[in-house]
Amino acid sequence: MEVKLHDIGEGMTEANISSFLVKPGDIVKADDPLIEIQTDKMTAEIPAPKNGIVKEFMVAQGQLVSVGTTLLLLEDVHSIEMNITQPPDSKKENFTVNSDKKKRIMASPYTRKIAREHNVQIKDIEGTGPAGRITDEDVYRYIQLSKKLVETVGQQKEEHKNDQIGEKIPFRGRRKQIAKRMTQSVYTIPHCTLFEEVDVTNLIQFRNELKTTNIHLSLTAFFIKAISLSLKDYKIFNAKLEEEQEFIHILNEHHIGIATDTPEGLIVPVIHHVEQKTITAIHEDLKELTHKAVENALSIKEITGGSFTISNVGPLGGSIGATPIIQHPEVGLMSFHKTKKMPVVVKDDQIAIRSIMNISMSFDHRVADGATAVAFTNRFAQFIKNPNLMLLEMI
Incomplete structure (x- = not known):
């Protein structure tokens, strides 16, 4: 099944792919968030239209896509039922299907943005908010700890020692819109x-x-x-x-x-x-x-x-x-x-x-x-x- 970018608001024609919230092979349920997108006015999540397995992404992070573009392929969950329910055969190689759904990371779009801007994997952060929700403070705390570690081994100084070419700011997302x-x-x-x-x-x-x-x-x-x-x-x-x-x-x-x-x-x-x-x-x-x-x-x-x-x-x-x-x-x-x-x-x-x-x-x-x-x-x-x-x- 093709999951496409649909119009989530008045006059929307395109959006920027901010991040992937799942990976190929993940089993998802209907309404689970799949991809985070950024329009000129807001950040939103594209949910799964039905239960299924994430098969393949058809777009890349940072890509600007138009409404109607196929974002990913979702395989019908029934297509692997045979692998899950079939009795093992001692004479054949056993295959194990991992039915554990990826734990959903609870964080607001703005919190995710902070993590992305600092090249931090939000899945590595432990949330201290209600029900384990990751807060802005959690991200900043993680960033500070990471910086201290880098300073300890001298990596930060080495990374910036020869940086004389200036900064490149991506022209996409809300700025481009x-x-x-x-x-x-x-x-x-x-x-x-x-x-x-x-x-x-x-x-x-x-x-x-x-x-x-x-x-x-x-x-x-x-x-x-x-x-x-x-x-x-x-x-x-x-x-x-x-x-x-x-x-x-x-x-x-x-x-x-x-x-x-x-x-x-x-x-x-x-x-x-x-x-x-x-x-x-x-x-x-x-x-x-x-x-x-x-x-x-x-x-x-x-x-x-x-x-x-x-x-x-x-x-x-x-x-x-x-x-x-x-x-x-x-x-x-x-x-x-x-x-x-x-x-x-x-x-x-x-x-x-x-x-x-x-x-x-x-x-x-x-x-x-x-x-x-x-x-x-x-x-x-x-x-x-x-x-x-x-x-x-x-x-």
Whole structure:
């Protein structure tokens, strides 16, 4: 029986073979994990469709394969029943069939990734988690012990003594998929980017006041809600262009994607139905999705269906502007950059020190015009400058 790569998520066309979880000759049961794969959005395991024996792998580790590709051959377990049940003949050579299934190694995809990156065989690690599950700490502990052994015999110094050719980083997996998606977006969408300064002084003060009542909310949660409220007035930015059918699909629900930096590269988890949620609920969703993104534990639903995307690079420092690339087939993306205190002319030509944040807004110029984009960012800035106005809109 051929076990093929199937579509495990919305729009998936190919995946990278991360590792083999079994070996030829292993007896497996239905739903046992066979191969670990990496798409542009997540790591997943391909399970056995039925009981059987692993006969032969048809792909190699690190190979990029398309949906429909045969990954391995699975022999029907009934085909060896005769060998197992046949009485031994003293005049013939006895053959023993090992029916012990390979013990399943319990570890998360991210834990397996740590082991692979350090050239560690995860099967050699003893797990200390529940039911013997291998944790990240188990892998790092094993790595440290291995390093000490290498240092003792002087191997590490010898291995790196003549290394003058630099480092080669594999261009595959999520990194390659990100490149493919970004190239598609740039070549498909005529990007136009505008820049604006937003006064966040009152919002920061309001958030600090909430902290005194033991209410802790991130600024990003306020930004997301302000985006949603602005999309109510400027729906064209919460849309998708159906170019072949010649219409623009205006979406009623606000599914906001959050560009998130992870050890494996950029990923965009999605907070669904932001238009229905409070700022507190948005904050909790944001915290949970960010944690899952770093742990590579996001579900298909949590990374699909976005209608508008944000990118908060301000906390990283240094960035005062950018030309963000839109998540195809969305229409807009807003980035929040560095916030700094600066003198500003306020009421009656007075000078005051205010906290000013730079933003970048990229939009699809086929769908919207510059004047509409300016109006949209002005509406967003109005909510941020006057957070009470934002709360009033939610009543």
